[in-house]
Amino acid sequence: MRLNDITRGTGLEEHGITNANLIYWTAPTSVLYEQIVKRGEGLVTHLGAVAVKTGHYTGRAANEKFIVDEPSCHKHINWGKVNRPFDPVKFDALFKRMLAYMHGKDLFVQDCFAGASPAHRLPVRVITEKAWHSLFARNMFISATAEELVVHKPEFTVIDMPNFHAIPSVDGTNTETFIIVNFAQKVIIIGGTSYAGEIKKSIFTILNYLLPLDSKVMSMHCSANAGDKGDVAIFFGLSGTGKTTLSADPGRRLIGDDEHGWDDKGVFNFEGGCYAKIIKLSQDSEPEIYETTRRFGTILENVAIDTVSRRVDLDDDSFTENTRASYPITHIPNIVKSGMGEHPKNLIMLTCDAFGVLPPIARLTPEQAMYHFLSGYTAKVAGTEAGITEPQAAFSACFGAPFMALHPSVYATLLGEKIARHDVNCWLVNTGWSGGGYGVGSRMKIAYSRALVNAAIDGTLIDGEFDKDRFFGLDIPKVCPGVPAEVLDPRNTWSDKAAYDATAGELVELFRKNFEQYKQYVSEKVAKVM
Structure with missing residues (x-):
């Protein structure tokens, strides 16, 4: 039985789903709230938000993600620790059991889009067994109008059944949890985890595969905003570096906080919400x-x-x-409603350096921008993951390696071309530690980071004077309004200068070691940045 039903181009039978019980089809937020409460999935808070728990997984299950290794995608995928191959026969058997699991179940369906640009938007369908996961999909993707729903035909479908578990010895998974992308069948199946972020990042993986290959569109793990004159800034960064915080600036209009494309017309948001x-x-x-x-x-x-x-x-x-x-x-009150903006004037790469040796902001040459984009550096600190007791350097190519299905050089080449064509100013911003590493120094104040970013965007820094950092070869501004001068050069903030020199030297070597894998794909100038 379908609820909220209207005539549609594609039904669930197209996905092999038959004999479901109640189907809540593109249910509005109010209906989903009612079902969340009725089914005991969450509580309504005193001011109206809904509070939920994700269970065992409170983040992405990176080791449980696979891509089906089939002829249409085999030669394009960057196979390895991130993109693990999955046997097509095993996939079919697991999917068949999942379809049987759905018999008699109440299901929630959201028909929506990924990609604000009409030229590149992807019709998607999200089928879930949890009402709050359906609300998550409704928040995060771009809503379809009533007219669009009539003819909506999904290009890719996410089937998300948290209470269905794999049998590793039978299915070939690592654990009972799985996130498996099948490009040939245009479906993503998710089981064994209630962490809703897997839904949005699965579609992001799809876009990261399709857009660079099919349209030569740069797909990016970044936030973006625009000034009153339409000047766009994009912010690359891994989780915890300030991507959402710094782009949600009251003085600028938010385009999006996490995922974007960059085509011949400019930047466009992939999503309809923020996370x-x-x-x-x-x-x-x-x-x-x-x-x-x-x-x-x-x-x-x-x-x-x-x-x-x-x-x-x-x-x-x-x-x-x-x-x-x-x-x-x-x-968010101040947004670009279309989700689209002009070509960026400024590109900002965010890192949370727990070693406290990178400057709070530095100007990058195009070659340095390529180097840092391929490096995708940040640092993990104690408490963020099991077993981490001191800061550890983390390199995630393109500031989003877990979601990049193609080789990092594909994205880096596209980025390099766009930086050159549109004369983009590039910056590295450290939102991490100053005055010493984690446990000794202190986290950079958000107010300082905002002031630095604003000065970069409005042109104040580019017209000023710079000092050359002797370890990383970075141009560090001498002055920035609203930021104490001694904060700008990280070495000056350390009481023990010898300790700074030793730590900076160690981080440089970590950069060099990590970059060895990319040297064959870049110019000699890029390879010799450090």
């Missing part, structure tokens, strides 16, 4: 994001809640440090 990390979220430092946690339609993942008063505690990390809010981008 912000909110642990210890400050109303003073991040007012726009803070307000979304108090809005109807927002999903709060793994946030502590008083079950009597229904008040939330954003500082409580008892469930995880990876607490998140999923909300429609329209919850």
